[in-house]
Amino acid sequence: DLICRKLQLKSDDKVLDIGCGWGGFAKYAAEHYGCHVTGITLSKEQVSYARVFTKDLPVKIELLDYRDIGEHFDKIVSVGMFEHVGYKNYRAMMKIVKKHLNKNGLFLLHTIGKNKSIDAVDLWIEKYIFPNGILPSPGRITSALEGLFVIEDWHNFGQYYDLTLMAWYENFNKSWPSIKQKYGERFYRMFRYYLLSCAAG
Secondary structure (H helix, E strand, O other), X not given: OHHHHHOOOOOXXXXXXXXXXXXXXXXXXXXXXXXXXEXXXXXXXXXXXXXXXXXXXXXXXXXXXHHHOOOOEEEEEEEOOHHHOOHHHHHHHHHHHHHOEEEEEEEEEEOOOOOOOOOOOOHHHHHHOOOOOOOOOHHHHHHHHOOOOOOOOOOOOHHHHHHHHHHHHHHHHHHHHHHHHHHHHXXXXXXXXXHHHHHHO
């Protein structure tokens, strides 16, 4: 809801959700604000799920790369996807967002970040959890948008991410008995280590 309020969503808004995942934001925004949401993702599984999840709402879910956007939107949002763009592509993404944002439109970027610029992530996370993922720094983000956008708000939720990771860990443990046959003990140890080590960090 905070994202919706920061975007100042209205019922006649056309909204683009870049990296829409399983459709959570699209569903919430359409249900509570009545806006029309287009969600794009590169995952066929996410498209299939999100289309059912947002059925009968003013939501369109597409299997589409953000570089292939064809329409214009009043509001554009990206939640938890920027970490997977790669720092060499930050500026190109910002230019694409700017190009497809209507005049006086708003863009909201939500990302996990790092205080210092880095060129690589922890090798274990790179190999097993997020291949090609990298956490952006404030410097890299602002450099990418310089001359394209005006930063109206910068909101840091760092202190809450530990709570988020621990909630994920608790949910993962609760759900494990129903999924362990499909994924196995190695998967369990891997994600347990990932969630708890990130929480500790």
